[in-house]
Amino acid sequence: MFLRGFLALCLAGAAIPAAADTLAVTAARMLDVETGRVIDNPRIVITDGRITAAGPAATTPAPAGARGLDLAGLTLLPGLIDMHVHLSSDPRLGGDRALRFVRSFQAVMGVAHAKVTIEAGFTTVRNVGSDGFDDLALKQGIENGYIPGPRIVPATYAIGATGGHCDTNQYPAEFEFARPGIADGPDAIRSKVRELHRRGAEVIKFCATGGVFSAGTSVGAQQYTQAEMDALVAEAHMLGMKVAAHAHGTSGINTALRAGVDTIEHASFADATSFELAKKSGAWFSMDIYDDDYILAEGARNGVPEENLAKEREVGLKQRQNFQAAHKAGVKMVFGTDAGVYPHGDNALQFAKLVEWGMTPLQAIQTATVNAGQALGKAGDVGSLSPGHFGDIIAVAGDPLGDVTVLRKIAVVIKDGQIVKDAR
Ligand SMILES: [Zn+2]
Incomplete structure (x- = not known):
């Protein structure tokens, strides 16, 4: 071929x-x-x-x-379509283990991950955050016939606040490890969106709240103001890009929805207000409700620090319950797994979780096909x-x-x- x-x-x-x-x-x-x-x-x-x-x-x-x-x-x-993957991440490199390898090793891992992803039936993925433009390299390798893999919608770097979930906080104070996606204030955020667009991003991913796998962030805490999120979304939409908001906590989810984001990633502590806002704006929820099983079973062995495992325990069950409530309330859903925090190629394990927590098999399949095509703005191409x-x-x-x-x-x-x- x-x-x-x-x-x-x-x-x-x-x-x-x-x-x-x-x-x-x-x-x-x-x-x-x-x-x-x-x-x-x-x-x-x-x-x-x-x-x-x-x-x-x-x-x-x-x-x-x-x-x-x-x-x-x-x-x-x-x-099939997975709306939330990190092709150049491997769950076995938890904590600081990834620092044993040169930067380009991540892209090399991505080659293997792209292969097992397409062999698992996922012919399109949205890569929502990677370092060093790994997702662009993989996309170019696949589109030019060097390696097998899914079609990739790349976000390049995730945008986030200084000290937030998308920053790197686990090292000593004098240790500089700045992430290129960091931007604070509406003007700097607009500029960052333009820059990533110029470099090849096709979707903007940003961190609206803390997260499980970052150090020193409270998982539910909001990390951008309404004005910052408004500027980010307006700029991305003006450039024709969709916006994916990483958001666990209620206020961060609701602020992102008011700003007009297209997908809420994780949506762990979404409440009735979130459901109403999402239904009004047409935003989709992308809830990774399988990976909790893997993280809690294998995390410690993979080098994930206890701080992060404790946060996963806080989020996991609540997220599944809120998935059920959101689905029942009529919130539109897409299939996003966060592959990379569990092994690539196991993406389809999430289908059974969606059914276990309230979807019919057809609805579960629709999240990874027709719904995802619509949420990507590519309903005429995929799904x-x-x-x-x-x-x-x-x-x-x-x-x-x-x-x-x-x-x-x-x-x-x-x-x-x-x-x-x-x-x-
Ligand atoms: Zn993720």
């Missing part, structure tokens, strides 16, 4: 028109994630990376010259198998509407009409 990518580039460079590349996929069933309808014996036609037809095979012919792929016995779904979308398809054995855990074992992954994984 990578050779094909390079050939296509070369041909394009030489201005020689390449013949259309068409793949026609048949299977036992196809799930229409928008309606929950299951179509038996479907055919999906993908030409030059985009879906051109999808429906019952009997009424959806394969064009002449199309390559055929028969996924007998399997169910087709759109490629659905209808014509016009990228040819991103996964195939699973079993019935995902009966048992959502079948999504943990992906048999086939197709991205842009190219077969990335075939484990039948």
Whole structure:
């Protein structure tokens, strides 16, 4: 597939028109994630990376010259979307362990993480915060055919207040370890948004409150004022970017929602006011309700300091209860896992948690497909198998509407009409 990518580039460079590349996929069933309808014996036609037809095979012919792929016995779904990952982070490097490695080691880890992520069926991810433009390097490597991986919506650096969750606070006072995403005051924040946009960010991530994995921050404490968040969101929207707010505490969540953010990450201590604000503004909640199990089971072994584990214990159960309440109140949800604080490739473990805490399997699947496509502002590109979308398809054995855990074992992954994984 990578050779094909390079050939296509070369041909394009030489201005020689390449013949259309068409793949026609048949299977036992196809799930229409928008309606929950299951179509038996479907055919999906993908030409030059985009879906051109999808429906019952009997009424959806394969064009002449199309390559055929028969996924007998399997169910087709759109490629999955994780709205909250950190591809260049590894949970086993807790505490100060990452300091044993050179900076570029993080990008190298990201190469392996991108591979296991797409092999788990996640063909699109939003990378909400990384150092050194690792997410841009990974995106460039994937898009130019050097490495396999999902399509990446990069945030580059997370923006945050001096001494806040997005800063680095765990070292002695005289030790300079400034994060390039730090900005204070509306003007400096506007300038930072413009700078990250210029450098390649496609979404702005900022820290509205303290967090679990930072030192010296109270997990619920608000860290930007209303004026600061207003400036950040207005600037990002003016530049055509969505905004993701890391927010655990109630006042930080509600201030971010009043500022008009597009997604609330974590949303741990969201209350009834938060639900109303989100429904009014159309903001989505991205609640990572699986990772608590992993962090509490493996954190100490991974070198995570007790300070951080104590904060996780404070947040975990409350977040799940508030997820249930938010869903019941009608808050729109997307699938965000925080992969990187637990192992990459295990993203689909969260589906069972969403069902355990109140969603139907279809609703859980929608968070990682059609909902995520909308929240990215890319509803015409990803999250659905209808014509016009990228040819991103996964195939699973079993019935995902009966048992959502079948999504943990992906048999086939197709991205842009190219077969990335075939484990039948
Ligand atoms: Zn995160």
